[in-house]
Amino acid sequence: MAAGPMKMRATLGSGFTDVRVLMSHPMETGQRKGPDGNLVPAHFIQNLTVKVNGKAVIEAQISQAVSRNPVFSFRLKGGAKGDRIEVSWLDNRGETNKTETAIA
């Protein structure tokens, strides 16, 4: 699965918002050998950004240690129904993807 779809859910609790985001990405470490015996080139997400209504609230730097098709979940303080949450990533090849959802 190459860099494909993302899926996100943001649910409001009392005084907080739980966000769960799924992303498809190969997350190749660069250490693994393919069937031809050559190293599979590294391909992994480096930066993860979470924005609430356009304002960045999380800037994460992640590495090869994260598994293929990663899932992140985190709890944000506050939040209101209808707030826009945007999650985007940037990988070491400069590829990028993002998804957006409203808090439900």
Next chain:
Amino acid sequence: MRTVTFGAVLALTFAPAYAQDAKKEIQKYQQMITEGSPVELYELEGEDLWKKRQGPKNVSLEQCDLGMGPGRLKGAYAHLPRHFPDTDRVMDLEARLLHCMLTLQGRDLKEATKRVFGNADRPSEMEYLSAYIAGQSRGVPVSPGMEHPKERAAFELGRKLFFNRAGPWDFSCASCHGEEGKRIRMQDLPVLSTPQAARPVVATWPAYRVSNSQFKTMQWRINDCYRQMRMPEPTFVSEATIAMNMFLTVTGNSEPYRGPGTKR
């Protein structure tokens, strides 16, 4: 000599406690992977494929009848395998999907079955579609067809195959899955001929396997068990593999479907 004896006693005393702890740790791990399962991504891709126009007739699978009427997916997977009057055959999900690819989309058998089992980099069409369709049965009790004579015959054939020893190692499914308390490394082996062991299995397949990042279908599971028994490779959606699936599903029926699952 004395040291050796002492070591053996130690091992005997601590082995059961250790196995218990390891079992608990595995359960914890299984819960964690379930919470972080990327299964929904496969469902999304599957939905796109379900709606994608393909084949010589350039139509999508949306009019495919999985037993609940054309295009009706809610609860369809939970009622498979079942007998279909139009083909007069007992079919499981993959058999029916293949049937729709051949009839609705006009594709040929060789092309449609060229790549039924994918890998981590490129999952197969069958795998994506299975994820999407099985996902539409969450919460619906597993209730395969059990009335029609052909459905009963499939169950009987599956039961016979389950206990049938064959191949270079003289193995049957029951060689590994026929006795309580057996395991391979740390994996407990369910006694699949009993309802209590079969229920959690049929309620969670097809499933995503974390250890190799692949989504796997029931046909693959059966196929791979035969490979492990060193039997000749079964034909995809053959009468035998469908019968085996029928035997497992009927044995483990009645629990609400909660898949597609996540396995270690």
